[in-house]
Amino acid sequence: MSDKTILRALRGEVLPTPPVWMMRQAGRYLPEYRATRAQAGDFLSLCYNSELAAEVTLQPIRRYGFDAAILFADILLLPQALGVDLWFETGEGPRMSTTTTPAELAALKGCDDIHDTLAPIYETVRILRRELPSETTLIGFAGAPWTVATYMIAGRGTRDQGPAHALKATDRATFAGIIDRLTEATVEYLAKQVEAGAEVVKLFDSWAGSLKGQDFEDFAVAPTARIIAELKARFPGLPVIAFPREAGEGYVGFAKKTGADCVAIDNSVSAEWAAAKVQTDGCVQGNLDPKHMVTGGDALVEATRDVVRAFSKGPHIFNLGHGITPDADPENVALMVETIRKG
Numbered sequence: 198m199s200d201k202t203i204l205r206a207l208r209g210e211v212l213p214t215p216p217v218w219m220m221r222q223a224g225r226y227l228p229e230y231r232a233t234r235a236q237a238g239d240f241l242s243l244c245y246n247s248e249l250a251a252e253v254t255l256q257p258i259r260r261y262g263f264d265a266a267i268l269f270a271d272i273l274l275l276p277q278a279l280g281v282d283l284w285f286e287t288g289e290g291p292r293m294s295t296t297t298t299p300a301e302l303a304a305l306k307g308c309d310d311i312h313d314t315l316a317p318i319y320e321t322v323r324i325l326r327r328e329l330p331s332e333t334t335l336i337g338f339a340g341a342p343w344t345v346a347t348y349m350i351a352g353r354g355t356r357d358q359g360p361a362h363a364l365k366a367t368d369r370a371t372f373a374g375i376i377d378r379l380t381e382a383t384v385e386y387l388a389k390q391v392e393a394g395a396e397v398v399k400l401f402d403s404w405a406g407s408l409k410g411q412d413f414e415d416f417a418v419a420p421t422a423r424i425i426a427e428l429k430a431r432f433p434g435l436p437v438i439a440f441p442r443e444a445g446e447g448y449v450g451f452a453k454k455t456g457a458d459c460v461a462i463d464n465s466v467s468a469e470w471a472a473a474k475v476q477t478d479g480c481v482q483g484n485l486d487p488k489h490m491v492t493g494g495d496a497l498v499e500a501t502r503d504v505v506r507a508f509s510k511g512p513h514i515f516n517l518g519h520g521i522t523p524d525a526d527p528e529n530v531a532l533m534v535e536t537i538r539k540g
C-alpha cells in the first residue's frame with residue numbers, strides 16, 4: 198500500500214495534517230505558467246503539447262510542494278475527441294459546434310475512436326509519472342457527463358445551463374443519448390489515463406447544482422455511479438473523487454450512491470455542515486473560498502485554520518471550493534500552505 202498522503206486520506210485515514218492541492222493550481226496566476234503558455238501559443242496547443250503540459254503541471258509542485266499534481270488538460274477535450282469543433286475566444290471562454298439533434302448525436306465518433314486525438318494527454322501522464330517527486334500523487338480527470346453536455350448543447354458556457362435544460366424537456370431521447378455517449382467515452386478516456394499512470398481520478402460536475410430532484414439523480418448521480426463502477430471493475434481499488442459542485446443537500450449520501458471515495462465540497466456550504474453531513478461517509482475535499490487567494494492576510498490564515506479544524510475529525514484533503522482565479526497572488530498560496538502545515 199502506498200504511503201502517499203493523498204492516497205492515505207482517500208483510504209479513510211485521519212492524518213494529523215491534511216494533504217493539500219488546489220483546483221487550477223497550474224494557471225494564469227503564476228508568471229511561469231503565463232510564460233510557458235506564451236511559448237505554446239494558445240490554451241489548446243498547450244493542452245496537446247505533452248512536454249509543456251507536463252511542465253505547467255510541475256510548476257506549482259516545485260513552488261509549493263503540493264501533495265498532488267493534477268494533469269494539465271481540460272474537460273472539453275473529450276467532446277473535441279468525439280468530433281466536436283472546439284476553440285477558445287480570448288477573454289470569453291470556450292466555444293463549440295452544438296450537438297442538439299439526433300443527426301448531430303449520431304455523427305459523434307464512437308468511444309473507441311477518441312484515443313488518436315487524446316494520445317498526447319496520455320503521454321503527458323506518462324511524463325508526469327516519471328518526473329513527479331515520489332511523494333506526490335498524480336490525479337487524472339474528466340468532466341462529468343452533465344457538465345460536458347451543457348457546453349456541447351449550448352456551444353459555450355452558460356450561466357443557467359438553459360439550453361441543456363430545454364433539450365432535456367423537449368427531446369429527452371437525444372439529451373439522454375448525449376449523456377450516455379459521454380458516460381461511455383469518459384470511462385474509456387479515464388481508463389487510458391490510469392493505464393498511463395494516473396493514481397486517482399476526479400470527475401468535475403461543475404454544473405451539478407442546477408439539476409434538481411429526480412434530474413439530479415438521473416443526470417448527476419447515475420452517470421457518475423456508472424463511470425465509477427466500470428472503472429473500479431477494471432482497476433480494483435482505484436480511488437475516485439467526485440465534485441458535484443453546488444449540489445447542496447445533494448452532497449448528502451453522494452459518496453454512497455455513486456461509490457466515490459471522496460466528495461469535493463464547494464464553498465457555498467460551510468465546512469462545519471459538510472463535516473456533519475458528508476464526512477460521516479468518508480473522505481471529503483475542500484473547501485476554502487478561492488477569494489482568500491486574492492485578498493490574503495489574517496483573514497486567509499483564520500479561514501484556512503477554520504477549514505482544517507472543521508474537518509479534523511475525519512479524512513480530509515485540503516483544497517479550495519473552486520479553482521484559483523487569475524487575479525490571485527502567488528504569495529497568498531504560499532501562506533495558505535504554510536498555515537496548513539505549521540498549524
Ligand code: CP3
Pocket residue numbers: 219220221222223224225234240267268269270271272273289290291338354401403520
Ligand atoms: O485544475 C487544474 O489545474 C487542471 C487543469 C484543468 C483546467 N480546466 C485547465 C484550464 C481542469 C481540471 C479544468 C476543468 C474545467 N474546464 C472545468 C471544470 C472545473 C471548473 O472550473 O468548474 C470546466 C467547466 C472547464 C471548461 C473551461 N476551460 C472553461 C469554462 C475555461 C475558460 C474559463 C477560464 O478560466 O478562462 C477553460 C480554460 C482553462 N482550463 C484554463 C485553464 C488553466 C485557462 C486557460 C488559459 O487561458 O490559460
